[in-house]
Amino acid sequence: MCGSKGVCQNTPGSFLCECQRGFLLDQTGRGCEDIDECEGSHRCQHGCQNLVGGYRCSCPHGYLQHYQWNQCVDENECMNSQVCGGASCHNTLGSYKCLCPTGFSFEQISGSCHDVNECSSSKNPCNYGCSNTDGGYLCGCPPGYYRVGQGHCVSGVGFSKGQMLPIGGDTEDNSLSPEVCYECKINGYPKGRHRRATYEKEALTSNDAKGENAAGLPMSLASLGTENQFVFNFNISDLSSKDHILQFIPAISTLTNHVRYLIDVGNEKGFFKINQKDGISYLHLTKKKPQSGVYSLDISSIPLFKKKELDRLEDKHDKDYLTGELGETLQMKIQIVLH
Numbered sequence: 395m396c397g398s399k400g401v402c403q404n405t406p407g408s409f410l411c412e413c414q415r416g417f418l419l420d421q422t423g424r425g426c427e428d429i430d431e432c433e434g435s436h437r438c439q440h441g442c443q444n445l446v447g448g449y450r451c452s453c454p455h456g457y458l459q460h461y462q463w464n465q466c467v468d469e470n471e472c473m474n475s476q477v478c479g480g481a482s483c484h485n486t487l488g489s490y491k492c493l494c495p496t497g498f499s500f501e502q503i504s505g506s507c508h509d510v511n512e513c514s515s516s517k518n519p520c521n522y523g524c525s526n527t528d529g530g531y532l533c534g535c536p537p538g539y540y541r542v543g544q545g546h547c548v549s550g551v552g553f554s555k556g557q558m559l560p561i562g563g564d565t566e567d568n569s570l571s572p573e574v575c576y577e578c579k580i581n582g583y584p585k586g587r588h589r590r591a592t593y594e595k596e597a598l599t600s601n602d603a604k605g606e607n608a609a610g611l612p613m614s615l616a617s618l619g620t621e622n623q624f625v626f627n628f629n630i631s632d633l634s635s636k637d638h639i640l641q642f643i644p645a646i647s648t649l650t651n652h653v654r655y656l657i658d659v660g661n662e663k664g665f666f667k668i669n670q671k672d673g674i675s676y677l678h679l680t681k682k683k684p685q686s687g688v689y690s691l692d693i694s695s696i697p698l699f700k701k702k703e704l705d706r707l708e709d710k711h712d713k714d715y716l717t718g719e720l721g722e723t724l725q726m727k728i729q730i731v732l733h
Contacts (some may be wrong), residue, residue, distance in 0.1 A: 397424070397426055399413060399426035400414070401413075414426065415448075416429055416431075431448065432444045436451075438451035438452065439454075440453060440454040454466065456490075468488060469488075476505075478490075480507055481505075494507035495507065495529060497509065512531040513526045521643075521645055521647050522539075522547070534613035539643070541617040543620055543722040544646075546642060547644075548618065548726070550677070620727075625728070629733060633732070639678055639679070640677040640693075641677075642674070644721075653675075654695065657677075657693055658692040664680055665679060665680060665682055666678070667679075688731050689730045689732070692726070693728065694723060
């Protein structure tokens with residue numbers, strides 16, 4: 395009498411049809427038709443889907459309708475291995491991120507990571523010129539300076555007035571001096587030693603250790619290997635407390651006025667000191683006159699940033715960010731021979 399969705403209620407001499415929830419009597423009064431709840435007032439924020447006898451709210455982008463419960467759950471887009479191509483996928487609530495290593499950016503069209511040319515960015519990372527590399531960059535130094543690690547430049551009278559210690563003995567002498575490099579010939583070839591200056595220029599990005607910065611000014615990419623000990627030979631009478639034995643300047647712009655160079659080891663008697671003036675840190679003799687002898691010093695650097703600021707940068711970026719932003723800690727071993 396009332397159809398499959400109606401309930402028949404008997405009355406004296408007649409009957410009434412009552413409809414189930416989600417249905418409404420048709421014009422005949424003897425049948426029930428579905429109510430389109432989506433046309434009326436509903437509480438759906440992201441769209442409405444009408445169902446027979448009811449309705450369902452649609453889910454926002456990045457969410458899926460739960461197969462059992464009437465609620466939206468996060469869609470893990472990273473389950474699709476192709477979503478980020480060659481980059482790594484990181485699922486987020488309602489979305490996802492394609493992550494590339496430091497120095498690379500994700501290109502949506504190709505779906506892969508591409509090198510970022512930090513040298514062409516509006517925020518110049520270097521003080522004296524920049525050379526882009528695959529996944530990073532090198533900060534150059536002014537002419538006359540040498541790169542020490544990533545972020546520091548060194549010069550001074552140690553590279554001009556100072557002289558390298560000579561190698562004592564003949565080619566048959568088995569003693570090795572730490573201030574030089576050696577080439578060994580074996581398997582039937584005559585053995586011998588070939589001396590090179592420890593601060594021999596090495597081009598890291600091209601065959602030429604020189605280049606130009608963005609302003610067209612010359613810069614140097616010549617570098618010093620920090621694994622070696624640098625030996626300088628001075629005559630005490632030619633060296634005064636005003637002479638800059640070594641000069642240090644930061645190559646990375648973020649370290650400008652935010653770095654300190656220290657003597658870690660070897661200055662127990664206070665013959666040497668590092669002062670800073672006009673952005674240049676320099677190693678020199680103190681008023682306390684040293685005697686003739688060999689003085690081995692370990693020189694390092696520390697960035698002058700508050701811990702909270704460094705923690706904030708680490709939380710905001712990936713683990714390699716600070717190394718690129720602040721460079722490497724300077725670790726330099728020198729030996730000063732006074733006679």
